Amino acid sequence: MTDQTQAQTAQDENQLITQRLEKLQAIKDSGKNPYPNTFRPKNYCGDLQKTFENQSKAEIEAGEKVQVSVAGRVMLNRGSFIVIQDMTGRIQLYVDRKNLPSETLDTIKSLDLGDIVAVNGYIGRSGKGDLYVHIEDFELLTKSLRPLPDKFHGLADTEARYRNRHVDLIxxxxxxxxxxxxxxxxxxxxxxxxxxxxxxxxxxxxxxxxxxxxxxxxxxxxxxxxxxxxxxxxxxxxxxxxxxxxxxxxxxxxxxxxxxxxxxxxxxxxxxxxxxxxxxxxxxxxxxxxxxxxxxxxxxxxxxxxxxxxxxxxxxxxxxxxxxxxxxxxxxENFDMAKIADRDYLADYVKNVLHQEVKDIFGVGKLQTIIFEETxxxxxxxxxxxxxxxxxxxxxxxxxxxxxxxxxxxxxxxxxxxxxxxxxxxxxxxxxxxxxxxxxxxxxxxxxxxxxxxxxxxxxxxxxxxxxxxxxxxxxxxxxxxxxxxxxxxxxxxxxxxxxx
Missing domain, CATH: 3.30.930.10 (Bira Bifunctional Protein; Domain 2)
Structure with a gap:
């Protein structure tokens, strides 16, 4: 990445952070806490996927509504469907625009990728076969101020992955x-x-x-x-x-x-x-x-x-x-096993074939070990x-x-x-x-x-x-x-x- 590209990337990121800070301030100005600690999820995304993996859309809809409660980080926003991720995996959230309160829809509309949300609702399956939670109650738990990396490439830079393990794990x-x-x-x-x-x-x-x-x-x-x-x-x-x-x-x-x-x-x-x-x-x-x-x-x-x-x-x-x-x-290679205990031969092999240092204190065992390690x-x-x-x-x-x-x-x-x-x-x-x-x-x-x-x-x-x-x-x-x-x-x-x- 050139210096010019790095500078442009940093400038773009700073603009996104500024926009998120403005959203954060708007939440505070409305009298809401952007970082509440009141929600306790009762279900995990991966567990729900496994529980309902063999149930079709028709089978789910034929039974009683299965009420669930999940929390996770917003990874994708597809309009009517939001994908969240928790420690066990991912699940979709269905945004029912006809029945959700306008205040909840405004909160959902202002979401950024990386925000952490809480949802109460019931299980459904889309026409494409994806399991989802039909949102009945929705709450923003954590406003993310830094944008996530590009969803298709993640952290492509290996060093960046090691230095920013938290982002790598996300x-x-x-x-x-x-x-x-x-x-x-x-x-x-x-x-x-x-x-x-x-x-x-x-x-x-x-x-x-x-x-x-x-x-x-x-x-x-x-x-x-x-x-x-x-x-x-x-x-x-x-x-x-x-x-x-x-x-x-x-x-x-x-x-x-x-x-x-x-x-x-x-x-x-x-x-x-x-x-x-x-x-x-x-x-x-x-x-x-x-x-x-x-x-x-x-x-x-x-x-x-x-x-x-x-x-x-x-x-x-x-x-x-x-x-x-x-x-x-x-x-x-080219080693004379008849001389496996000959120090002079071993020292010569280490020095001239393997190009390793030989010290006077090195005995037969030390030289044998070097040869084994190198060959x-x-x-x-x-x-x-x-x-x-x-x-x-x-x-x-x-x-x-x-x-x-x-x-x-x-x-x-x-x-x-x-x-x-x-x-x-x-x-x-x-x-x-x-x-x-x-x-x-x-x-x-x-x-x-x-x-x-x-x-x-x-x-x-x-x-x-x-x-x-x-x-x-x-x-x-x-x-x-x-x-x-x-x-x-x-x-x-x-x-x-x-x-x-």
């Missing part, structure tokens, strides 16, 4: 569907976990030491205590302390914060669920995660066969389970659990009994994106302390995302953490999948944006 049925699915996902997760005898808990959002994940934190300052605090990057270490305390199955649907890049898959503030189960291992939680995804898709969408951005994806269990080194063998992740389209992560890149996971260089850990990938991360928990306090020291060494070497040493957590482990497994699932990405949304900003009501200036 105009865009697909956006309303997406956030309805989001609400259903969160409710469904909570129901599933409670049915599995997990207890929902809440843990701090401000931490003295950032932990529970490898990420860069946001830093804040507590004035009264005169200390630095970190917005949580994960609730993991607190949840495991609860398992130490005897709450053997816990979960938290939490907001976490990571001071990292913004992209179609990343938002600095995001929602996830973490859950921990005593007397279980990572294989048990792979099974549980499969059941959770299957149940959510079935309950919300009615099927486990999805279409995501034109690609068919099946959430029917069982999901594939592939060791990380096997995924490298499958997807890394295989985006190719994992169908649900796939990647297992056997290196201990070097899994500082909180339990070492495998047969091979201490790897851990009993999984990550779930769908559509080329990580959806979940889980593992058998490391409950050896001595091993955990050594892993923390390794993370501190990496931080000292310049890795801003490496973990701190958390002495309080080590002390908790010394009281004894039972054999435990835990998993974290990104709810935003899960909603993207189930709602067929391309960007994480499409599933977050108010995503973070750069300032306009």
């Amino acid at each position: 105009m865009n049925e697909e956006s309303r569907r997406t956030f309805t699915i989001r609400s259903q996902v969160i409710a469904g997760i909570r129901k599933f976990m409670l049915n599995e005898r997990f207890m929902e808990v809440e843990t701090p959002m401000m931490h003295p030491i950032p932990g529970g994940a490898v990420a860069r934190p946001f830093i804040t300052h507590h004035n009264a205590l005169d200390m630095e605090l970190y917005l949580r990057i994960a609730p993991e270490l607190y949840l495991k302390r609860l398992v130490v305390g005897g709450f053997e199955r816990v979960f938290e649907i939490n907001r976490s914060f990571r001071n990292e890049g913004v992209s179609a898959r990343h938002n600095p503030e995001f929602t996830m669920i973490e859950f921990y189960q005593a007397y279980a291992d990572y294989k048990d939680l792979m099974d549980l995660t499969e059941r959770l995804f299957n149940e959510l898709a079935t309950d919300i969408l009615g099927t486990t066969e999805l279409s995501y951005q034109g690609e068919s994806i099946s959430l029917k269990a069982p999901f594939a389970r592939v060791p990380m080194t096997k995924a490298i063998e499958m997807y890394a 295989a992740e985006h190719k994992l389209r169908q649900p796939t659990f990647i297992t056997e992560y290196p201990a070097e890149t899994s500082p909180l996971a339990r070492r495998n009994d047969e091979n201490p260089e790897i851990t009993d850990r999984f990550e779930l990938f769908i559509g080329g994106r990580e959806m979940a991360n889980g593992f058998s928990e490391l409950n050896d306090p001595i091993d955990q302390a050594e892993r923390f020291r390794q993370q501190v060494a990496e931080k000292d070497a310049g890795d801003d995302e490496a973990m701190h040493f958390d002495a309080d957590f080590i002390e908790a482990l010394e009281y004894g953490l039972p054999p435990t497994a835990g998993t974290g699932i990104g709810i935003d990405r899960l909603v993207m999948l189930l709602s067929d949304s391309a960007s994480i900003r499409d599933v977050i009501l108010f995503p973070h944006m750069r300032r306009k200036d």
Whole structure:
């Protein structure tokens, strides 16, 4: 849009706002309240559409009048018919010009798109087959002062949709569907976990030491205590302390914060669920995660066969389970698997084939992880659990009994994106302390995302953490999948944006 077009659009909008302000003043001058709070609707538009969907015009007219009471925003004005919209859908209102009082007709005539109105009347069906409410009583509840976007295009500008989510929700049925699915996902997760005898808990959002994940934190300052605090990057270490305390199955649907890049898959503030189960291992939680995804898709969408951005994806269990080194063998081009444990070869491949930075502190496990992330992740389209992560890149996971260089850990990938991360928990306090020291060494070497040493957590482990497994699932990405949304900003009501200036 050119500067001249933008200026003309702003001028036109200002003229419309001026006209609406004049109407508002006229209502006030007549002694009426343009913003009354006296009406309580007894019916919803979508519910009425569903109730009468199988009744013809003749059948409706043959029975007794069905009295209803609705409220909603004016979306279309077709003269004799007005279309309103509430949280469940739309319905038409029939303006009976022969029988309505002149005062009511004047109010209806002065309506603007976006005004919120209340109606008492009875159900009818038009000759074209559209359900409507025959107006008997009519009231203006809210005068809208800003014009809605063009009804055919809505908010065509994607950035405008994110910055003005309230307008996007008014105009865009697909956006309303997406956030309805989001609400259903969160409710469904909570129901599933409670049915599995997990207890929902809440843990701090401000931490003295950032932990529970490898990420860069946001830093804040507590004035009264005169200390630095970190917005949580994960609730993991607190949840495991609860398992130490005897709450053997816990979960938290939490907001976490990571001071990292913004992209179609990343938002600095995001929602996830973490859950921990005593007397279980990572294989048990792979099974549980499969059941959770299957149940959510079935309950919300009615099927486990999805279409995501034109690609068919099946959430029917069982999901594939592939060791990380096997995924490298499958997807890394011109890679010599005979040298999968040769640090010099791995470093050369990362540096010269993948063109990624290699630091002296990077061991075999770190280099293998980089190769997997760069060559295989985006190719994992169908649900796939990647297992056997290196201990070097899994500082909180339990070492495998047969091979201490790897851990009993999984990550779930769908559509080329990580959806979940889980593992058998490391409950050896001595091993955990050594892993923390390794993370501190990496931080000292310049890795801003490496973990701190958390002495309080080590002390908790010394009281004894039972054999435990835990998993974290990104709810935003899960909603993207189930709602067929391309960007994480499409599933977050108010995503973070750069300032306009």
